[in-house]
Amino acid sequence: MATGSAAKKREPEPLVVLEQFLPYRLNVLAGLTSSALAQIYAERFGLSIPAWRVIVTLGQYEARTARDMAPDGVMHKSTVSRAVSALEKRGLIVRRPNLEDRREEWLALTPEGRAIYEAVAPEALAVEERLLSVLTPQEQKTLAALIDKLTQQARSLAPETIEEGDA
Incomplete structure (x- = not known):
């Protein structure tokens, strides 16, 4: 009959340590x-994250x-659709017919x-600059290259129907 420490069952080692799991760490970051960004565009302009993404995309691409x-x-197409509807109601975006494909609109x-x-x-760029300020210029370049590489790999692994923020 085992007594003392020999009688204690050893806890199995965890398969995943959440704080070291890369998808979790990236999600936290x-x-x-x-x-930090939401404090700017939500408080000042009443925009959700998806609405801000639509605004930025249209600001970039016209x-x-x-x-x-x-x-x-x-973003899932339904998320984009809700953001577009909300922005249109607020008068921040307009729809124009796509003459080449009547099923969609510009x-x-x-x-x-x-x-x-x-x-x-x-202001968003200033937040980005403050975030990156802890890295040297070379570390910033390395990080950008690593993010690109991981994003490409993740796209090959991820199902097309995944919602943002999962993991």
Whole structure:
């Protein structure tokens, strides 16, 4: 009959240590970064994360279809659709027919939407700069290359129907 420490059952080693699991760590980093940015665009302009992504995409490309925006922002098409509807109701974006494909519409910023983009984009870039300030220029280049590499690999592994923020 075993007594003392020999009688204690050893806890099995965990298969995953959450704080060391890369998908979890990336999600934490993304969440914290999004929270910092949300303070700018949510408090000042009443924009959700998906709405901000639509505004930024249209600010960058002038006009896009909702279908084109979903994979760019890793958002499900229903998420993009809800954001587009909300932004249109607020008068921040307009829809124009796509004469080449009547099933979809071109989306563009209104002058009010462009003003929001131009007001908040520099502040978002400042948050990015503060975040990256702890890295040397070489570390920043290495990080960008590693993120690109991991993103490409993750796209090959991920099902097309995954919602943003999962993992």
